[in-house]
Amino acid sequence: MWSFSKIESENLKAIADLESKLGITLIAFSDAEIEYADLKEDAAKEVKDLEKKLGLSLVAVKA
DSSP, X not given: OOEEOOOOHHHHHXXXXXXXXXXXXXXXXXXXXXXXXXXXXHHHHHHHHHHHHHTSOOOOBOO
């Protein structure tokens, strides 16, 4: 499953510098050896539609 990344201070500074330069916020995630689900086109559309409706991002993984 995904979790926030543990970032070394020098890498954190590089991220902060880029955020400042671009005027954005970056969020770092790391995966914990998960397998993504292989969705057919209609299933992928349903996931995308739900993402849009809920205003968030979803990740399909194998159960």
